Amino acid sequence: MSDETRTTETDQAEFLAELLAAGLLIESGVDGVYGHGEVFEFIRERLTAIVSEIAKSHGGAAKLSFPPVIPRRTLETNGYVGNFPHLAGSIFGFEGSEAQAMEQGARAAAHEDWSEFQSQTDLMMLPAACYPVYPALADRGPLDPGGVIVDIGASWVFRHEPSIDPARRQSFRMHEIVRVGEPEAVEAWRLEWSKLGVELFTELGLDAHLENANDPFFGRIGRLLAANQSAEELKWELLVPITGSEPTACASFNYHLDHFGEMWDLKLSDGGPAHTACAAFGQDRIVLALLRTHGLDPDKWPTTARLRLWG
Ligand code: 5GP
Ligand code: ZN
Numbered sequence: 001m002s003d004e005t006r007t008t009e010t011d012q013a014e015f016l017a018e019l020l021a022a023g024l025l026i027e028s029g030v031d032g033v034y035g036h037g038e039v040f041e042f043i044r045e046r047l048t049a050i051v052s053e054i055a056k057s058h059g060g061a062a063k064l065s066f067p068p069v070i071p072r073r074t075l076e077t078n079g080y081v082g083n084f085p086h087l088a089g090s091i092f093g094f095e096g097s098e099a100q101a102m103e104q105g106a107r108a109a110a111h112e113d114w115s116e117f118q119s120q121t122d123l124m125m126l127p128a129a130c131y132p133v134y135p136a137l138a139d140r141g142p143l144d145p146g147g148v149i150v151d152i153g154a155s156w157v158f159r160h161e162p163s164i165d166p167a168r169r170q171s172f173r174m175h176e177i178v179r180v181g182e183p184e185a186v187e188a189w190r191l192e193w194s195k196l197g198v199e200l201f202t203e204l205g206l207d208a209h210l211e212n213a214n215d216p217f218f219g220r221i222g223r224l225l226a227a228n229q230s231a232e233e234l235k236w237e238l239l240v241p242i243t244g245s246e247p248t249a250c251a252s253f254n255y256h257l258d259h260f261g262e263m264w265d266l267k268l269s270d271g272g273p274a275h276t277a278c279a280a281f282g283q284d285r286i287v288l289a290l291l292r293t294h295g296l297d298p299d300k301w302p303t304t305a306r307l308r309l310w311g
Contacts (some may be wrong), residue, residue, distance in 0.1 A: 004244075004245060007245070008243065008246075009164065011243040011244050012164055012167075012243045012244065013164055015166055015288075015292065016164065016165075018296065019166055019288075019291070019296075022037075022296045023038075023039070024036070024037050024039055024040045024291065024296065025040065025166065030170070031162040031163055031170075032161065032162045032163050032168060032171070033170050033171050034169070039298065042298070043290060043291075043298060043309070044154070044173070044283050046310060047281070047283055047287065047309075048154045048175055048283065050200065050309070051177065051281050052151055052175075054196055055149065055177045056151075058192065058193075058196065059149050059189075061149040062148060063150075063151050063153065064136065064150050064151075064152055065152060065155075066126070066129075066132040066155060067126070068125065068155065068156040068157065068158070069123045069124065069125060069126060070123070070124055070125070070126045070132055071122060071123065072120070072121070072123060072124045074135060075088065075127070075131070077263065077264075078131060078134075078260070078263060083215075083217050083218060083225065084127065084159075084215075084216070084218060086160065086161075087127060087159040087160050087161060087216070088124060088160065089125035089127070089159075089160050090120055090121075090125075091120075091121045091123040091124060091125065092115075092118035092119060092120055093118065093119065093121045094117055094118060095119060101117075103117070104117040125158030126157050126158065127157055127159055128176075129152050129155035129157055129174045129175070129176040129278075130176045130178045130278045133150055133178050133180075134180075134260040134261075134264045134266055134276060135264045137180055137264075137266055138264040138265050138266040138267075142269055142271065143180060143181065143266075143268055143274055144269060145269045147179070147180050147181020147185060147186070147268070147274065148180050148181065149180075149189075150177070150178040150179075150180070151177050152177075153175060154174070154283055155173065155174055155176070156171060156172070156173055157171070157172060158170060165243065167242045167243065167284075167285050167288050169284060172282065172283075172284045173282075173283040173284055174282055174283065175281040175283055176279065176280045176281070177278065177279045178276065178278045179193075179276065179278070180266065180276045181275065182268060182274075183257075183258075186275040186276060186277045189277060190253050190254070190255045190279070193253055193277075194210055194236050194238070194253040194279075196279075197251050197253065198210060198238065200308075201238060201240065201251075201286075203304065203305075203308045204286075204290060204305050204308055204309070205293060205294060205301075205304060206240045206250075206286075207240060207241060207293070208238050208239065208250070209238075209247075210236050210237070210238055211236065211237055211239055212233050212235070212236060213230070213235045213236065213237040213249065213252065214226035214227070214229045214230045214235055215235060233255075234254060234256070234257070235253075235254050235255075236253045236254075237251070237252045237253075238251040240285075240286075240289040240293075241292070241293075242285065242288050242289050248285055249282065249285070250282050250285040250289055251279065251280060251281045251286070252279075252280045252282075253277070253279050254277060254278050254279075254280065255276075255277045256275070256276045256277065256278075258273040258274070258276075259276070260274075260276045261273035261274035261276060290305070
């Protein structure tokens with residue numbers, strides 16, 4: 001382990017301990033899964049409201065909301081299972097006999113392996129807030145001219161990546177605004193939201209900058225997909241220092257071209273495939289960035305940041 005890695009890990013462990021001691025986060029016993037205390041939620045709820053307010057004043061947005069589970073078929077169709085097998089969470093359930101239920105219960109009570117009694121259900125954990133939007137919109141038929149903007153609020157999402165870094169969670173909240181429509185409009189919208197993101201973070205007193213990025217696709221083929229995504233500038237991340245020497249992605253602005261339009265048969269008014277983009281705000285990370293930058297007590301934060309959040 002390099003000195004830099006050790007320093008980063010120490011930094012992360014110390015920050016996590018501070019957050020737990022202050023009651024901002026609540027331990028679950030599993031790395032990357034936390035409850036939120038009142039102050040954490042007080043900040044997070046305002047962030048959700050502000051992102052929705054920005055959406056409302058920039059073209060308006062239809063509000064849709066989806067559960068934290070998604071049909072397995074959706075993630076099979078959109079390639080998530082193939083591209084991110086290391087992050088996907090599948091839901092299993094029990095459909096056995098009474099005797100098997102007894103055996104399963106006894107093993108569970110002793111914390112032994114009871115997985116043999118479980119079989120895969122039709123559901124998986126939702127890994128990105130916007131995935132249910134595309135098939136749902138496609139079901140409504142061709143879009144009106146000009147397309148649509150959707151605000152899906154703060155969704156709980158899951159990614160199987162246990163970590164001691166308080167900014168890398170398995171279960172976290174992502175607030176996405178989604179744009180679907182004609183190519184030029186969608187591309188311009190993504191650019192506009194990346195600027196709105198920088199503006200918001202700056203008003204909150206965060207040291208934020210945008211960078212071209214890529215998703216963590218799995219394996220050798222995944223490296224090619226990531227290189228392609230990077231070369232086409234399809235993912236921009238808004239980075240803020242939280243712990244360690246590298247800043248952390250607190251929001252991303254993603255342009256999917258006609259990928260989801262083709263996949264879900266999501267059509268423009270003229271019958272062509274819709275282009276799509278999303279602005280994803282990692283709420284828990286933004287709260288952590290604020291707590292790290294301004295301190296653990298929001299009453300003592302700079303007036304400008306307080307005014308932007310609470311008016
Ligand atoms: P993306 O889909 O771009 O990977 O994620 C969107 C946003 O969700 C990121 O910019 C980030 O703010 C947040 N996010 C991604 N991974 C994690 C994570 O492991 N933990 C937390 N708390 N937020 C994450
Ligand atoms: Zn998205």
